[in-house]
Each structure stands twice: as C-alpha cells, then as structure tokens.
Amino acid sequence: MPEISVRGLEMPESPIRKLAPLAVAAKNRGIKVYHLNIGQPDLPTPQCGLDALKKIDRKVLEYSPSQGYLSYREKLCTFYEKFNIKVSPDEIIITAGGSEAVLYSFMACLNPGDEIIVPEPAYANYMAFAISAGAKIKTIATSIEEGFALPKVEKFEELINEKTRAILICNPNNPTGYLYTRREMNQIRDLVKKYDLYLFSDEVYREYIYTGSPYISAMHLQGIENNTILIDSVSKRYSECGIRIGALITKNQEIRKAVMKFCQARLSPPLIGQIVAEASLDAPASYYRSVYDEYVERRKCLIDGLNRIPGVYSPIPMGAFYTVAKLPVDDSDKFCRWCLEEFSYEGETVMMAPASGFYTTPDAGRNQVRIAYVLKREDLQRALIVLQKALEAYPGRIEEE
Incomplete structure (x- = not known):
C-alpha cells in the first residue's frame, strides 16, 4: 500500500474534537455530558436569518x-x-x-x-x-x-x-x-x-x-x-x-x-x-445586547466558580467566550479522557479541550484546559459541581505544596 503523505502524518488532531468518540460512547452508556470543549453557542440565531432561510x-x-x-x-x-x-x-x-x-x-x-x-x-x-x-x-x-x-x-x-x-x-x-x-x-x-x-x-x-x-x-x-x-x-x-x-x-x-x-x-x-x-445583518440592536449580556453573566458564573474549586486557577478573560484554566492534575489529556471514559457523578460528566493541543512547545499546557462558556448558566453551575467532583476523584490529582 502506498504511504500516507508527510503532510497528512504531520497534520495534528483537533484538541477540541478528538475526544468526541469518547463523548458519544459516554452518552450511549446513559451519561449526560456537559460540552465545555467547543465554541458552539447555544444562543439563538437571529430570527431574520432564520426567516430568510425558510423563505428561500x-x-x-x-x-x-x-x-x-x-x-x-x-x-x-x-x-x-x-x-x-x-x-x-x-x-x-x-x-x-x-x-x-x-x-x-x-x-x-x-x-x-x-x-x-x-x-x-x-x-x-x-x-x-x-x-x-x-x-x-x-x-x-x-x-x-x-x-x-x-x-x-x-x-x-x-x-x-x-x-x-x-x-x-x-x-x-x-x-x-x-x-x-x-x-x-x-x-x-x-x-x-x-x-x-x-x-x-x-x-x-x-x-x-x-x-x-x-x-x-x-x-x-x-x-x-x-x-x-x-x-x-x-x-x-x-x-x-x-x-x-x-x-x-x-x-x-x-x-x-x-x-x-x-x-x-x-x-x-x-x-x-x-x-x-x-x-x-438586519438583526436589531436588542439581539446583540441580549447575547452580549448573557455572555457577561456566563463569564462571571464560570470564572467565579472555577476559582472557588481548590487547586484550580483561571485568569479573567476580557473577550471571546473561552478561558484557559489550570487544574491540579498530572496530565490534562489523561484527565479529560478519564472524565469521559471512567468518571461520572450522578450520571453526569464534563468534556473539555486539553490545552496542550493549543501549544506547540513540548509539555506546555500539560495541566491546563480550555473551557468554553457557551452553555446556559444553570448548566455551567452544574458542570462546575461535576468538575469539582471529578478533580476530587481523579487518581492523577496533584496537590500543591
């Protein structure tokens, strides 16, 4: 069989999507997964855009x-x-x-x-x-x-x-x-x-x-x-x-x-x-304002919640709807996989993007994850509880000296 191209071999996996099969498997086992891994907003598309789609x-x-x-x-x-x-x-x-x-x-x-x-x-x-x-x-x-x-x-x-x-x-x-x-x-x-x-x-x-x-x-x-x-x-x-x-x-x-x-x-x-x-583009100013205000509240909910979890630290993001958080774990890739493969709390778990995939420097971001605050606040609050329980149970937890 001919060899795969060097370009194809060098192409990195997406840290955002590579764990998707594990999330599917978790859901098939009846576990609810809170998707904090991907920047897919759950807020509605402008009605004027949806109307244009329907009226084609x-x-x-x-x-x-x-x-x-x-x-x-x-x-x-x-x-x-x-x-x-x-x-x-x-x-x-x-x-x-x-x-x-x-x-x-x-x-x-x-x-x-x-x-x-x-x-x-x-x-x-x-x-x-x-x-x-x-x-x-x-x-x-x-x-x-x-x-x-x-x-x-x-x-x-x-x-x-x-x-x-x-x-x-x-x-x-x-x-x-x-x-x-x-x-x-x-x-x-x-x-x-x-x-x-x-x-x-x-x-x-x-x-x-x-x-x-x-x-x-x-x-x-x-x-x-x-x-x-x-x-x-x-x-x-x-x-x-x-x-x-x-x-x-x-x-x-x-x-x-x-x-x-x-x-x-x-x-x-x-x-x-x-x-x-x-x-x-014809969306009213009220649309932009409601979306913006919702992200402001979600940001506060997530960042305050993360920094209340022992051993976790996140700086305050000033834009977008992501943060990179430091976790008390030996390896965030292993931890994120473990959350989907082995852990659940009251039938729920969290999916995050290991931050190592956002670095090219070897070992950089090894104890960090990217979290997207694109879920409603009730779900973010619940996801924070599940994350804390996961960190308490994770066998590779690292205690700060």
Whole structure:
C-alpha cells in the first residue's frame, strides 16, 4: 500500500474534537455530558436569518460569485463602520468560514518554509492551516500567571530571521479570552513595519469584549494597511457556525488577486449561507445586547466558580467566550479522557479541550484546559459541581505544596 503523505502524518488532531468518540460512547452508556470543549453557542440565531432561510424560493441553487455576493459585501461595509473599520466591497472576499480565510491568507502570502510568529496558546487549527500551506509556526510564549499578556518586543525579535514572513494574532483570543491592549497592538504594528511582515488578524470575537474600552482592530493600525489581512466569520456573532460563512479583508490589491485564484479554484462560497448571513445583518440592536449580556453573566458564573474549586486557577478573560484554566492534575489529556471514559457523578460528566493541543512547545499546557462558556448558566453551575467532583476523584490529582 502506498504511504500516507508527510503532510497528512504531520497534520495534528483537533484538541477540541478528538475526544468526541469518547463523548458519544459516554452518552450511549446513559451519561449526560456537559460540552465545555467547543465554541458552539447555544444562543439563538437571529430570527431574520432564520426567516430568510425558510423563505428561500429559488428554483435553482446556483453558484455564487467566487468573491461572494456584492449585496452581502456592501452590507458588511456598513456593519464594519460601527467598529470604525472602513472598507469597500472590493476589499472583502467571502469565504467558507473563517477557516478558509486563514488558509487562503497563508496560501497567498507564504511560500513553503516561511515562518509565522504566533503567540501561544493559540487556536489549534492555525497549525493545521500552516501545514497545508507548507509554512512553519514559530510560537512566542505567554503565561497563565501573567494573564497571557504579550511578552516584550525583544522576545519577538529573537524569533525573527530571513524566513519570517508574518505575525498572526487572534483578538480577542481563542483559547485564552485575552484582549490585546492598545500598547500591544502598537508593538505589533511597529514590528510589522520594521521587518515588512504580513499581519494576519483573526477578529471573529470582536463583539464580545468585556473591558468597556474601544476595540482596537488591526485595520486601525496606521502605516501597515497593505500588510494587514483581517479574518472574520459569522459563526460566533450570530450562532451560525453551520452555515460556514467568513470573510477575508485586505486593502492590498495584490493579495486579493492571489486569493481570488484560490477562490475561483474552489468555485464559490456557500450560497444558502450567504443568504442567511446577509439577512442576519438586519438583526436589531436588542439581539446583540441580549447575547452580549448573557455572555457577561456566563463569564462571571464560570470564572467565579472555577476559582472557588481548590487547586484550580483561571485568569479573567476580557473577550471571546473561552478561558484557559489550570487544574491540579498530572496530565490534562489523561484527565479529560478519564472524565469521559471512567468518571461520572450522578450520571453526569464534563468534556473539555486539553490545552496542550493549543501549544506547540513540548509539555506546555500539560495541566491546563480550555473551557468554553457557551452553555446556559444553570448548566455551567452544574458542570462546575461535576468538575469539582471529578478533580476530587481523579487518581492523577496533584496537590500543591
């Protein structure tokens, strides 16, 4: 039998999804599983989006333009103006989710062997997209003890060499919930400008910021307009993960030309998804406010609850709907598997994402998990009780000295 490709062998498993078969098996045994592992919101999709889906009256479900429907891109321009992001429809390319936007950014801007600097822990699929493009991720460490703040410029410059081509950030961050400050964004801007790098900025969680301060987008950074690519998605904003609609936004015409070649090769972004996403832009302000307020309450419920459990620590996330928590365990991969395979409390257990999958540094995040607060508060409160009971029963528990 022919061998599997090196690319296929190097492709990492998803720390978010790799334990899914164990969760299915637990449910088949009659155990209720609280899914804290994946950023799948349980809040409703805007009614205007659902109505558009129900009222589709096309007789043919045709290809859409490779760049995405103009009417949708025009409405997106108005939407972004609310965040002081000023773009034209031609500067927006609609993609099959934010994932495709990241992949096409890499494919258009990077050559095999090029390096991307990424603060870690980082969204695990960035590594998969880099492998697909033949690029290399070089991580710069942040620590839970410092709330995952960016290190000083010197730490970045230690990684920069002739192969360095880009910096990638996720702001607010997945998996940590960290929100980059104006000072940190200016630090990144200065590095991009000094070394003529690309800046890939994943901003799919911009609606969920809990500091009260103005949002700093990569598109606000002056002097690097042609270096910047913004990644966006409707998945989290409207609870529309399944329609697979994202966007790649850049003022750099040459990048757009290159990206469009990949877009044409895959023909078109999802037709029905664009219809729903475009209609969802008409969601009333009350929709955004109710969703935001609910996440504020869930964040408080989860973080307060985690930090009350003996041996557990979580910094307060300032954005998105995730946190990385440190647990008193020998190995979070083993612990997460054990919770699904061997443990239950009153017929219930928890599913979390081992944080090691969000690091590339060996052994980093070994006692950490990513937790998504996408469940209603009653479920979060119950999941916290189950987690505490699991930690009390786990044979690999580590007591602090």
